[in-house]
Amino acid sequence: MVKMNKINFNSLNLPPVDIEQQRKRWLNLDIETSAYVMVFFLVLFLSDEEGGRAALSLQFDESLFSSLANLTGDDYFRYLCPMKYTHMLRYHLDVVKDLRTHMMSIDFAYNELLNLKLKQLQTPDSLPDDSENNTPSHSDKVEAIEAVAV
Numbered sequence: 001m002v003k004m005n006k007i008n009f010n011s012l013n014l015p016p017v018d019i020e021q022q023r024k025r026w027l028n029l030d031i032e033t034s035a036y037v038m039v040f041f042l043v044l045f046l047s048d049e050e051g052g053r054a055a056l057s058l059q060f061d062e063s064l065f066s067s068l069a070n071l072t073g074d075d076y077f078r079y080l081c082p083m084k085y086t087h088m089l090r091y092h093l094d095v096v097k098d099l100r101t102h103m104m105s106i107d108f109a110y111n112e113l114l115n116l117k118l119k120q121l122q123t124p125d126s127l128p129d130d131s132e133n134n135t136p137s138h139s140d141k142v143e144a145i146e147a148v149a150v
Contacts, residue, residue, distance in 0.1 A: 005120060007071065007072070007116070007120065009113065009114075009116070009117035009120065012110065012113055012114060012117060032096065032100065035096045035099055035100065036096050039095050039096055039099070042054065055095075058098065058099075058102055061080075061081050061102060061105065061106075062081045064109075065077045065078055065080050065081045065105075065109065066078060066081075068109060068113070072113075072116060074112070074116075076112075077109060077112070080105045080108060080109055081105065
């Protein structure tokens, strides 16, 4: 575990997203429908090798969340991994569901890291585990994930 004041959170700064609500589009699809359309065209135009790499890219989540847990001392990051052992062969009934779960887990982890950054700015000399009263409980985090999923 690293001291909180030694973690550099600068890469979390993202530019604002301009979604251009007023722009006219041929189709105004929600994100889930857009994902199904995207997966259809990926399957149609990717080679078997490229498709395999795309399908296996979700195994990065497992090592990412383990690294975040080790770095911050918060084991909850390990539970965020939506598909553990993705290198195992399995039949995907709904690829978009896996992608959506991946996106929600990444988004939740990003927001957890922003909270740690805020905590770092407020108490620069603290360790992540020395302020257990300020750390959200497991049930608080589950509620937050369920709120994002809705």
